[in-house]
Amino acid sequence: MEQAAAEVRERVQASFDRQGLMSHLGARIAHIGPGEVHIVLPSRPEVTQQHGYFHAGATSSIADSAGGYAAFTLFPEGTSVLTVEFKINLLAPAEGDQLEAVGTVIKPGRTLTICRLEVFGITSTQRTLVAAGQQTLIQIESRPER
Numbered sequence: 001m002e003q004a005a006a007e008v009r010e011r012v013q014a015s016f017d018r019q020g021l022m023s024h025l026g027a028r029i030a031h032i033g034p035g036e037v038h039i040v041l042p043s044r045p046e047v048t049q050q051h052g053y054f055h056a057g058a059t060s061s062i063a064d065s066a067g068g069y070a071a072f073t074l075f076p077e078g079t080s081v082l083t084v085e086f087k088i089n090l091l092a093p094a095e096g097d098q099l100e101a102v103g104t105v106i107k108p109g110r111t112l113t114i115c116r117l118e119v120f121g122i123t124s125t126q127r128t129l130v131a132a133g134q135q136t137l138i139q140i141e142s143r144p145e146r
Contacts, residue, residue, distance in 0.1 A: 001033055001036075002033045002034060003031075003032065004033050004034050004073050008032065008034075008073050011072075011077070012029070012032050012037065012069050012072055013029060013032070015069070015072065015080070016029055016065070019065065021061060022039075022061075022062075025041060025046075025058055025061065025062070026041065026044060026046075027040065027061075027062050027065070028040055029069070032069070034073055035070055035073055035074055035105035035108070036070050036073075036102065036103065036105070037067075037070040037103050038066065038100055038101065038102050038103075039062045039065055039066045039069075040098050041054070041062050041098060041100075041101070042097070042098045043095075043096065043097055043098055043099075051093070052095070053093045053094050054094035054095065054121075054130075056090055056094075059088075059090065059099060059101075059119050059131050060086075060088050060131070060133075062099060062101040062119065063086070063088055063103070063118075063119050063131060063133060063135075064083055064086055064117075065103075066101035066102060066117065067083075067103030067104075067115035067116075067117050067135040067137065068083055068103065068115075068135075068137055069081075069103060070103035070104055070105050070115050071103075071105055071108070071115055071137040073105075074105060074113070075139050079141060079142055080139075080140050080142045080143065081139065081140070082137065082140055083135060084112065084136040084138050085135070085136050086117065086133055086135035086136070087134055087135075088117060088119075088131050088132070088133035089131065089132050089133060090130065091132060092121070092130045093121075093130070094119065094121055094130040094131065095121050095130075096120075096121035096126070096128070097122055097123050097124065098122050099119055099120065099122065100120045100127075101118070101119045101120075102117075102118045102119075102120070103115050103116070103117055104116045104118075109139075110139070111139055112136055112137065112138055112139075113137045113138075113139070114134065114135070114136055114137075115134070115135045116132075116133075116134060116135075117131070117132065118131070118132050119131035
């Protein structure tokens with residue numbers, strides 16, 4: 001997999017590190033490439049629902065962030081990203097040792113960017129597509145860090 005330039009990886013990681021929700025969930029970035037970001041979420045009781053599967057909220061949250069950061073890798077310095085909308089289909093119970101969300105830019109734009117979202121349930125022997133979606137993101141001027 002192709003890596004994004006070092007300065008882009010640093011900018012993406014710094015932004016990700018400011019996200020309280022991703023930290024709370026225990027998610028981490030596994031790959032930053034041009035127009036593609038992978039986020040991993042290890043299984044633990046705090047991110048599951050009543051049947052022991054990953055909760056749809058956790059699944060969709062990492063998908064949203066993966067797509068957002070995929071778009072952000074293509075944005076110029078001094079800009080930031082916000083989600084305009086996304087739709088996700090839950091295709092199978094989200095189970096495994098971890099989830100891996102993959103955000104991939106399918107249409108970059110000056111203002112709006114479209115991404116494909118995929119989430120996989122990962123075990124030591126299997127990788128199962130558990131959710132798929134699409135997202136629209138907007139490029140904005142960076143706000144001062146809080």
